[in-house]
Amino acid sequence: MNAIYIMWLRAVKRYVRSKPRIIAALGQPLLFLLALGFGFGPIFQRAGQGNYIQFLAPGVIAMTILFTAIFSGIELIWDRQFGFLKETLVAPVPRIYVMIGRTLGGATVAMIQGLIVVVICLIAGFRVTNYSLLPVAVLVMILVAIMFTALGTAVASVLSDFQGFQLIMNFLVMPIFFLSGALFPLTNLPKLLDIIARIDPLSYGVDGLRVALIGVARFGVTVDLAVLSIIAAALLIAGSYLFSRIQL
Amino acid sequence: MIQVRNLIKKYGDFEAVKDISFDVEEGEIFAFLGPNGAGKTTTIKILTTLLKPTSGSVMLDGLDPTVAHNEARKRFGIVFQDPSTDDELTAYENMDFHGVLYHVPRKVRVERIESLLKLFELWDRRDDPVKQFSGGMKRRLEIARGLLHTPKIVFLDEPTIGLDPQTRNQLWTHVKKLNQEERVTVFLTTHYMEEAERVAQRIAIIDHGKIVAQGSAAELKERTGAESLEQAFLALTGTTIRSEEATSIDQMRNMARAFRGNPNRGKR
Numbered sequence: 001m002n003a004i005y006i007m008w009l010r011a012v013k014r015y016v017r018s019k020p021r022i023i024a025a026l027g028q029p030l031l032f033l034l035a036l037g038f039g040f041g042p043i044f045q046r047a048g049q050g051n052y053i054q055f056l057a058p059g060v061i062a063m064t065i066l067f068t069a070i071f072s073g074i075e076l077i078w079d080r081q082f083g084f085l086k087e088t089l090v091a092p093v094p095r096i097y098v099m100i101g102r103t104l105g106g107a108t109v110a111m112i113q114g115l116i117v118v119v120i121c122l123i124a125g126f127r128v129t130n131y132s133l134l135p136v137a138v139l140v141m142i143l144v145a146i147m148f149t150a151l152g153t154a155v156a157s158v159l160s161d162f163q164g165f166q167l168i169m170n171f172l173v174m175p176i177f178f179l180s181g182a183l184f185p186l187t188n189l190p191k192l193l194d195i196i197a198r199i200d201p202l203s204y205g206v207d208g209l210r211v212a213l214i215g216v217a218r219f220g221v222t223v224d225l226a227v228l229s230i231i232a233a234a235l236l237i238a239g240s241y242l243f244s245r246i247q248l
Numbered sequence: 249m250i251q252v253r254n255l256i257k258k259y260g261d262f263e264a265v266k267d268i269s270f271d272v273e274e275g276e277i278f279a280f281l282g283p284n285g286a287g288k289t290t291t292i293k294i295l296t297t298l299l300k301p302t303s304g305s306v307m308l309d310g311l312d313p314t315v316a317h318n319e320a321r322k323r324f325g326i327v328f329q330d331p332s333t334d335d336e337l338t339a340y341e342n343m344d345f346h347g348v349l350y351h352v353p354r355k356v357r358v359e360r361i362e363s364l365l366k367l368f369e370l371w372d373r374r375d376d377p378v379k380q381f382s383g384g385m386k387r388r389l390e391i392a393r394g395l396l397h398t399p400k401i402v403f404l405d406e407p408t409i410g411l412d413p414q415t416r417n418q419l420w421t422h423v424k425k426l427n428q429e430e431r432v433t434v435f436l437t438t439h440y441m442e443e444a445e446r447v448a449q450r451i452a453i454i455d456h457g458k459i460v461a462q463g464s465a466a467e468l469k470e471r472t473g474a475e476s477l478e479q480a481f482l483a484l485t486g487t488t489i490r491s492e493e494a495t496s497i498d499q500m501r502n503m504a505r506a507f508r509g510n511p512n513r514g515k516r
Contacts, residue, residue: 006348014336017377083332090296091349092321248298 003093004101011072011105015112022113025068029060029117033124036183049185055216057126058209059182065114065144066202070173072106073152073239077159086248099153099243103236106149107142114141133212136221140208143228147201150235157242175200182206186218201231249274249401249433250295255304257290264290266457267304272450277427277434279448281441281481284490287457288437289329292405295435296326309400325350327394329405329437331386335379339370339389342378343396350397357396364392367418383410391419395426402426404436408443416440420447441478451477455485 015021037053037060044052079085088098128134155168179193180202189197197203208224211217219227250272257265265287272278282288293299295306297313297320306313313320333342340361347357365371368388378386387410394402404423408416424447426432438444444451445465452462461468461484465477474480 002348002351006345010334010337010345013341014334017336082335083328083330084334085332086298086328086330087332087334087346088349089298090321090324090326091346092318092351093349094318247300248293 001097003091003097004104007088007098007101008105008108011102012108015109022116025064025113026116026120028067029064030120032060032063033057033121037124053121053125054127054214055185055210056183057121057124058213059180059206060121061114061117061141062144062180062202062206062209063177063182064117065110065141065205066148066173066177068113069106069110069145069148070152072109073103073149073154074156074165074168075106076102076153076156076243077162077165080156080160080248085246089246089248095244095246096240099240100236103146103149103153103239106152107145110145110149111141114145128213129215130212133215136225137209137212140205140212140224140228143208143225143232144202144205147205147228147232147235150232150239154235154239154242157239157246176202179203180206181218201227204228249276249309250278250435251305251307252291252295253305255291255294255306256302257287257294257299258302264457265294265301268454268457268459270452270459270462272433272435274433275427275431276450277423277436277448279444279451280435280437280454281439281444281451282437282454283485286454286485286490288454289405291454292326292403292435292437296324296403297321323399324401324403325394325397325399326403327391327405327407329409331390333378333386333389333393336377338375338377339365339381340374342389343393346393346396352397360396364395367422368392368415384412384415387411388415395422398426398430398432401433401435404434404438406437406439408438408440416443423447441476441481445477453481453484460484 033053033056037056041052044050044055049055076085079088089095091098122128155172159165159168175196179196180200181197182202186194186197186203204219204224204227207218208221208228211221211224252271253269255265255268256263268287268291280288280291290299294301295308295313297317300314308320309323311320311323334345337345343361343365344357347361352360362371365374368391370385370388370392373381373385378389381389387407391407394404394407402423407419411419420443423434423436427434434447436444436448448465450462450464451468453460453468461471463471468480468484469475469477472480472483474483
């Protein structure tokens with residue numbers, strides 16, 4: 001248990017100390033919110049879909065958590081490069097604890113970033129329709145954070161350096177984001193896109209956030225939470241397995 | 249305490265360790281010497297559960313580290329050849345982190361961290377992030393950390409690289425003391441022959457993945473008719489310089505160094 005705690009503490013300390021990282025990570029959601037939010041706002045309105053900022057904000061919050069979580073997981077490659085990974089791999093604690101501690105730490109960092117973006121959205125004019133559903137929103141955020149940190153760790157466990165990183169970004173992370181309905185409604189999509197959006201786990205995160213924050217549902221909150229929980233658990237198991245097999 | 253039998257490790261076609269066998273007795277200081285790329289670190293990685301052998305068997309205190317990972321990990325401590333501290337954390341935090349992972353009780357942890365950081369003259373800088381440390385200071389921290397818990401076996405993989413004579417002296421005095429007072433078995437590698445001669449009771453020389461000689465320093469000198477261990481070493485392993493391929497990790501480190509514009513970063 002102590003091992004999980006100390007791994008978690010390390011991740012959080014590293015985050016709190018790297019102020020440039022915190023600021024840099026907030027640039028992207030801000031850009032999406034301002035450029036897309038205000039840029040597409042009038043068109044969205046004319047298409048009869050209502051206020052685009054209201055629609056976009058949950059997507060931008062989910063995006064922030066997705067990126068921060070994946071990067072936190074992938075930080076494992078840095079630890080491998082700079083040697084710190086060795087220190088944790090020879091320690092007399094089960095590797096699954098090390099992996100869980102890392103994942104919870106990364107997920108916590110992603111949560112904090114997500115919450116900061118919530119505040120930014122509120123400043124930009126986003127309005128939560130029903131504050132009593134806020135705990136549901138937080139639960140969705142936690143699940144999304146854990147799910148993608150575990151995914152990042154799983155991926156980083158099989159990569160020995162950053163050579164494959166662009167591949168992961170372009171063929172995994174970007175599609176997960178763009179095809180999740182974070183930017184556009186998942187209604188009346190072409191068949192292929194519809195199928196992909198249903199497979200994309202972030203779709204359920206975005207949907208869960210929309211249900212909780214603005215009361216708009218596509219899959220429904222029960223389905224969202226069930227899918228997110230199952231996939232988060234599956235990725236944690238897969239990540240632990242791959243992490244425990246790392247050789248240096 | 250350590251038993252290695254017919255150990256083989258292959259990376260693809262390349263055989264890094266070719267069928268080696270040796271024993272290290274309990275309470276012994278054992279030096280594993282060899283030129284660069286001879287297979288020393290690979291052997292240590294297998295003994296410390298970081299790598300799986302291709303074939304052969306290894307035993308640590310009667311346990312197979314390839315199966316009983318966790319039990320085996322409780323038996324040893326290691327000072328790595330490469331950096332393994334977290335640069336963003338302070339020296340004290342790195343020590344404390346290690347103590348928690350190795351189940352050192354809080355009270356003992358606090359005492360030992362203080363005495364070790366003082367011994368290696370890092371106490372005044374304990375609250376500075378490690379990224380501000382020089383290469384030598386980082387090395388000292390690695391060593392202090394490796395000695396924080398008292399294991400049955402200590403692996404020291406070229407611990408004295410980049411250290412000044414004062415620190416080397418501190419290190420070996422401390423290691424000898426641990427060995428004598430707490431019967432800690434020590435398995436070390438080094439390129440400094442006089443160090444091996446000074447501290448090790450027994451020496452094995454490995455070259456191209458094979459053990460070419462074993463015995464005390466005196467025995468090795470007698471066998472080769474050499475005056476010093478260094479001459480004996482050269483007689484046994486030849487005088488050609490070994491080329492080592494840079495691994496992708498080394499390449500990555502170089503790139504990261506170039507990015508940060510700090511030539512000292514990650515320096516060994």
